[in-house]
Amino acid sequence: xxxxxxxxxxxxxxxxxxxxxxxxxxxxxxxxxxxxxxxxxxxxxxxxxxxxxxxxxxxxxxxxxxxxxxxxxxxxxxxxxxxxxxxxxxxxxxxxxxxxxxxxxxxxxxxxxxxxxxxxxxxxxxxxxxxxxxxxxxxxxxxxxxxxxxxxxxxxxxxxxxxxxxxxxxxxxxxxxxxxxxxxxxxxxxxxxxxxxxxxxxxxxxxxxxxxxxxxxxxxxxxxxxxxx
Amino acid sequence: xxxxxxxxxxxxxxxxxxxxxxxxxxxxxxxxxxxxxxxxxxxxxxxxxxxxxxxxxxxxxxxxxxxxxxxxxxxxxxx
Numbered sequence: 001x002x003x004x005x006x007x008x009x010x011x012x013x014x015x016x017x018x019x020x021x022x023x024x025x026x027x028x029x030x031x032x033x034x035x036x037x038x039x040x041x042x043x044x045x046x047x048x049x050x051x052x053x054x055x056x057x058x059x060x061x062x063x064x065x066x067x068x069x070x071x072x073x074x075x076x077x078x079x080x081x082x083x084x085x086x087x088x089x090x091x092x093x094x095x096x097x098x099x100x101x102x103x104x105x106x107x108x109x110x111x112x113x114x115x116x117x118x119x120x121x122x123x124x125x126x127x128x129x130x131x132x133x134x135x136x137x138x139x140x141x142x143x144x145x146x147x148x149x150x151x152x153x154x155x156x157x158x159x160x161x162x163x164x165x166x167x168x169x170x171x172x173x174x175x176x177x178x179x180x181x182x183x184x185x186x187x188x189x190x191x192x193x194x195x196x197x198x199x200x201x202x203x204x205x206x207x208x209x210x211x212x213x214x215x216x217x218x219x220x221x222x223x224x225x226x227x228x229x
Numbered sequence: 230x231x232x233x234x235x236x237x238x239x240x241x242x243x244x245x246x247x248x249x250x251x252x253x254x255x256x257x258x259x260x261x262x263x264x265x266x267x268x269x270x271x272x273x274x275x276x277x278x279x280x281x282x283x284x285x286x287x288x289x290x291x292x293x294x295x296x297x298x299x300x301x302x303x304x305x306x307x308x
Contacts, residue, residue, distance in 0.1 A: 057293070057294070058296055061293065061296070065293070093298075094296065099298075100298060101296055101298040101299045103239075103243065103299060104246060104247070105246075106244060106246050107246070108246045108247065108250065148243065148298070148299060149298070150298070182244070182246075
């Protein structure tokens with residue numbers, strides 16, 4: 001089993017993701033430069049957080065045309081597991097690997113804090129070690145995390161159980177107050193139709209040790225490892 | 230040299246948080262008749278040649294400049 005962490009110019013959570021996989025999960029992992037066009041030999045590819053290409057034009061808009069994104073598309077088509085975190089989620093939406101888009105937070109503020117998300121799908125490759133309704137404490141750090149999709153897409157996401165995580169309060173109640181950015185239906189993470197591509201705004205790689213304030217993020221990565229084993 | 234002026238705005242159904250803030254500021258300045266403000270992007274593109282520039286710029290907008298999920302675009306070409 002091998003993980004790859006893609007590095008775009010401006011990625012800045014790549015080392016955290018690499019650390020989570022190598023040191024906490026103790027799994028083999030490589031950095032993959034954005035000019036790479038071959039992902040043979042990898043089982044899971046992580047698109048990390050950051051500000052690829054300075055967020056110019058729109059978040060993720062330029063990164064999606066990197067050579068590696070063609071390879072990510074093929075990798076996903078072959079069933080490889082892909083997880084986009086924060087800027088990675090934005091890139092996956094821009095690349096149409098996930099539906100919808102991420103807008104500026106409705107508060108217009110950069111939100112950087114620990115919060116709670118509720119697990120909505122406990123069978124996916126990314127969350128099957130959690131239970132439905134489980135509350136995870138994971139930080140966010142973004143300016144453009146307001147998930148938006150058309151109402152028919154939202155209906156599809158709900159009917160096909162493709163909403164992974166929703167922002168909630170500490171008791172698991174999905175409320176307007178617990179929504180940090182104005183995301184439609186408090187959505188914090190979603191899946192593609194085939195279930196092998198996930199995107200989320202919270203940063204599980206920043207919550208992998210008690211020392212960091214939470215180790216709930218490990219559940220996400222360990223789910224992937226067990227699914228691939 | 231032909232020039233394309235591209236205007237990109239958030240779809241009307243989406244909240245434009247920046248526009249709302251600016252609207253509030255204008256109202257505070259006494260412009261009580263401001264009923265809406267929407268903020269968008271303006272992109273100038275200088276082009277060479279005289280092929281089907283309309284088609285080309287439209288492609289640019291759809292592929293990169295605008296995200297059709299959240300944005301509308303329009304453009305004009307100055308020749």
